Amino acid sequence: MKAPKVLTGLEQCVADDFRAFQGRRVGLLANPASVDHRYRHLIDLAKDAGLEIVRVFGPEHGLGGTAQDLEAVADVEKNHPRWGVPVISLYGADESSLTPKPEHLADLNVLLVDLPDIGTRFYTFAATMIRTMRVAAGKGLKVVVLDRPNPLGGVRTEGPGVSDGFRSFVGEIDLPIRHGLTLAEIASKVKAIEKLDVDLAPIPCEGWSRQMLFPETGLPWLLPSPNMPTFDTALVYPGGCLIEGTNLSEGRGTTRPFEIIGAPWLSEVKLADSLNSSGLRGFYARPLTFKPTFQKHEGKICAGVQIHVTDPTVFQPVRVYSAAIIAARAQNPEKFRWRTEVYEFRTDPIAIDLLFGSSRERKLIESGATWHDLADFWTDDQGPDTVEFN
Structure with missing residues (x-):
């Protein structure tokens, strides 16, 4: 299979056999589109590399991507039927479920975040990452964002930001609607602006230029959510x-x-x-x-x-x-x-x-x-x- 023009953070971890995370207690924040260019999922790749996966967190729509918008997703407290690990939902029945509980991060050394975003402020995966970073602050937990290209490119922005009193899960931070940033760039900005004491370690894309739209990256498009087919x-x-x-x-x-x-x-x-x-x-x-x-x-x-x-x-x-x-x-x-x-x-x-x-x-x-x-x-x-x- 032909290699893409752009190597995501995940691709680079695979090339290095996840060496930096061996012997650590690892958590994953992922969804169905957390795959490499050969369509192999992050969880499979991490398990094949011998990582100790303690638990997995799923954003809106769930780890399996089966839930529609605004639909609560339950935890899989014991073992996921495919991967044999506990899964914590970060989109449950009430607003408190949108933020991980401290005890779910306390026994981890590393959290790998691989969420394909689509460059739009109200797409909720960035909000999930930000809320997780806030809980991780001061805990000594390394948060590694495996970056991916912004499908809409990194040049153009459009639309209003978020005013005081209007923060929400579709406006977690003050960004224009089309923001031109990658998830790792958002994470770095949040850490700096909020002065979070979090050990943030982004792995940026290789080969991506800001002028690129998604088809130019050579990466496969997989549904990051049920209503984002193409x-x-x-x-x-x-x-x-x-x-x-x-x-x-x-x-x-x-x-x-x-x-x-x-x-x-x-x-x-x-x-x-x-x-x-x-x-x-x-x-x-x-x-x-x-x-x-x-x-x-x-x-x-x-x-x-x-x-x-x-x-x-x-x-x-x-x-x-x-x-x-x-x-x-x-x-x-x-x-x-x-x-x-x-x-x-x-x-x-x-x-x-x-x-x-x-x-x-x-x-x-x-x-x-x-x-x-x-x-x-x-x-x-x-x-x-x-x-x-x-």
Whole structure:
């Protein structure tokens, strides 16, 4: 099998037979996409190298990646049926489950973190890593982040950050929605900003340049979560996930989540025309109808659009999907509403405010603003080196 252009942190550990971690009590934070370019999973590779794996931690969706969004995952307190190790869920039935218990880290010497991220602030794996780092602080535990490329590249940023009072599991730190950082870079910034006494040892990628989009890395795409089936999904996700904060379907229950959006009470042609005449570039909104098989509008025929990215180098997903929300609300203001149900264990602030990172964008939309008005408040496309958060 041809070697990829980019070597992940995991690939480098495999090449070295995990030598630095031999004789240590090891924990792993991983999910189904924690594999090398030969599709071999981190747990198998670590066990084959003779590491003593004490326990494994699973993020949202679980170690097996079978749980849908917002679905609690139980611990496997004894032995996992495939790997024979205990598995601790870091996405359970209440907010406290999002943070590991100190006793689950106390008997470890090393924690290896290998979570394929998708470069978007509200994708929750970074929040899981950050919360774990905070618990590990002062414990003498070495936290090793096996880095992976940001699939969206490391140059462009887009969208608002997180204001005081709006921190949550989809806004753990103040980052733009599309942040241009890798998971190891986020970890290093968090350690510095929060002055965490944690023994952080990132293993950066070799061969990755910030201009690369995921297909250029030569690495295989594996679903990091159930509704992230392709790189195309990741391209639209920084905007597509905003639809979760509304009563529009974000395409869950279809084979193209986040690319497809709509509702039973919309005109697909009007929505497509509005987006295609918005002045935004790098995409085409194709009118379509669809029937979600689960979640919002399950079993109902919805009218909407599929966002086809035609040029990812100029596509601005946060603007495009903000424009879609504005257009849908204008088309049927009587039936459009913001999501008020529990979202990531919170009801106040509501979901759209947590996703945007403040109530500003929602209030602007309610006042009749355009996507231009929203974007005027965003400092983006400055590159990740200029990203500041606290």
